Amino acid sequence: MRAGDLDPGDVIEQAIARLTARDPEVSAYLDADFERARLQAADVAERLARGEDPGPLAGVPVSLKDNMAVNGATLTAGSRILEGYRAPYSGHVAERLAAAGAVLLGRTNLDEFAMGASTENSGYFPTRNPWDRSRVPGGSSGGSAAAVGAGIVPVALGSETGGSVRQPAAFCGVTGFKPTYGSVSRFGLVAFGSSLDQIGPIAAWAEDAALVYDVIAGHDPRDATSTPGERARALDANASLEGLKIGVPEEFLDDAVDKHVLERVSQAMDVLEGAGAITRVIKRGRLQHMALSIPVYYLVACSEASANLARFDGMRYGPRAEGDDLFEAFGKTRGQLFGPEVRRRIVLGTFALSAGYSEAWYGKALAVRRLIHDEFAALFDEFDLIAGPTAPTGAFPLGDKSDDPYAMYLCDLLTAPACLAGLPSVSVPCGLARKGASKGLPVGLSLTGAAGSDARVLAAARAFEAARGEPERSPLWKEPSA
């Protein structure tokens, strides 16, 4: 578009046509204001006509998960408690994307308040996997992953607390990147677990993920946890695997991981080797506390969430249930408008922080989190990257784990550690499982780097994609639209 080969107006119309044709299949979008997108595209076209450079994402349609504030747009966070609410301000990523010329198209579905691994916990409707409509797209950024996987938009933003970008990206056969904690400002992201939350790109190509990362990363004074200083640009990083030391901890090759998933990951390791990387299996024991990641993650995230979600009391915005007194109104609003999973996590977090229990639960969780962090940091003294499968299985059928919260929590087994340690981690498609329960479904290769090495992790993902070739695409991707 910057070269003048494509018209932003045509591009957005094509994206709208794909959305209109394909979204009924996957239900990836909670809301889509086409007029707003058209106006933005027209603005970009006008600037191009005037000879201006609207930026590196000029005219590119980008979809945002509906937990990122865009002034005047819906911001439901997938919850009934924010039904009808529109953000009175734009967050950091929305501003950065607009400043880079991107056209924001639609609000994507998510598990309520990003709490879930399947997008079935959305307060509105579940999203479906573009590879198989009977299966989940993963979660909580399932709408964004399905939109990209279905070929509706080339890139979307997700947010991750325990795996919510990478796991749905893996399930939908696309690239998902979670930056180092502090790389991307959280200003404008509806908080779930504040010390874990990060926004990251989900893209059809690793290179696009790097391009979008470069746009949204950077210091923001409105987020006190935003790392000061410049970020290394992911597109400038040397996309070569030559001489990179990549370790695969045995803890990531657990029995819980589907062997057909492991088969694809093993082949991916061969691709990495073939491209010049040095790969090693790291004997069990270096990540002794990784097995505690799930309980630690749920204690930390739910404790923080219990405070973060306390503001939804029906007093200032959103719908309100009536009660005879104040506290009955609070209770009814929250009881009726939060879904069961959100209520479960608020109760869990409230308990973990309560007087007399806080030290034993929250305090202990923080201590183990520190150990997990230190164990990973020690590995990066020897290795440039840690590799493994992104998720233990391919996408599972809708309803499969709905009645078993703990089974659902185990989906985060392989992704939660990088979140607890604040590390950059990417999931890149590495083929389809050949047999078993995940047969024919995409598998994700996870590459994790030391804190701050976002550019290197994304460069490795680009190099892997270049060595392996373009990922397989979903049936929906290939459908002609309109």
Next chain:
Amino acid sequence: MSVPTSPLADVLSRYEPVIGLEVHVQLGTASKMFCRCEARFGAAPNTLVCPVCAGHPGTLPVLNGEAVRLGVLAGLALSCDIDAVTRFDRKNYFYPDLPKAYQITQFDHPLCRDGVLRVEAGACEPFEVSITRAHLEEDSGKIVHPEGMDISLIDLNRAGTPLLEIVSGPDMHSAEQARAYLQELQRVLRHVGVSDADMEKGQFRCDANVSLRPIGREAFGTRTETKNLNSFGFVAGALQAEMIRQGALLDAGEEVLQLTMGFNPDTGLTHALRSKEEAHDYRYFREPDLPSFAIDPAWVQSLADELPELPGARRRRYLDELQLPPKQVEALLADKSLADWFDAAAEASGSPKQAANWLFTEVLRLVNEQKRPLHELALTPERLAGLLTLVDVGAVSVQAGRLIVTALEEQPEQDARALAEALDLLQVSDDSALAGMVDEVLTEESDLVTRYREGNTALLNALLGAVMKKSRGKANPGSARELLAARLEA
């Protein structure tokens, strides 16, 4: 032992009260603690509000460095240790005036701790109060109950305004001491410029803890805490009401329960708000949105070096060195700008007592007449000092000086001597001119002269008055008196 004359005196004849106070001070920052909204009292409801202080989803707090600076200044003025690391915590509870349903505060790492305030003012003997801690936190909004309507309204203008909560040790033993401590604390905070500490504007709010113990016993009794006392009178009233209530319980052999109380100024009585069992579990935990950060000791030292003279030291200087009357001293300490003005005038004139006298009479008269604050007058301390020097050497009389004060204000470009000359107010002290006037008076007032010579020497003043009148105030009264006395004795 005196005979008890009131229920309170009766209680105090047997029990010793132990009092500790928690004071919430609004820090005088231009903007709020975690957003850029203006921090101001008296604006139309909900006009000083943004998505951050209204607790909109996705917003984050960013610490206002000025709040930290003012908190450190207050801590230093109270001789506190300043924590090397600043950390914030979330205090969780639901209330409509608390937009995030948690308050950002400091739980186990207060900014300041282990201070002391010496109180030498008021009706009490001098005493010291330990400052247990002082920590930063954000204020809540306000709930307004419109009269005659069954609704409550929320005003978030105050939400997010920075507060310093100052917690004293249980070191006071009377309502009078509590009042004296609060007043001295208010003076200190105003002096170092961290807050206007205006109680009527809610900038200085007090919670009062009190327990009773039999006189002579060490161990504390069970305390109650009376919340939200927003005048010195209410603090004293609530403490006295609690002492009487607790004394009656103890006398009857009943237990004092650990309660949170409210105070009704209309009845002068306290009432229970909630018991210990009903107390909130605030589920404190570290605020993940605000990373902890180190406080540079060199920066703290630079603030300590810039700290102005504190009211306690100033009081001792005024009383001991300058020998000012206690009433004037307290009036000066009530207003730092007044005391600063005085210091400048005292130094420039070299006569502190005269400077104080003229400040409290003529200068404040001028302030009232001009309806302008002291520091905006054209009459600066230095210009007043020029006049005081003229008075001191006898060049102008006190009476003439008053006229010159007004002239100094009205003609900013003229100094006191020039004005005295222009207004023909320089005193006549050269003997020939004065002698002429004295002789005229002695002739005109021959009756008085006769009575004086018969022994009524008090009439000298009447004769002096006549000389002064004849000179239209310009005669130097000392010289005139000497001359009169000499002629009369001749």
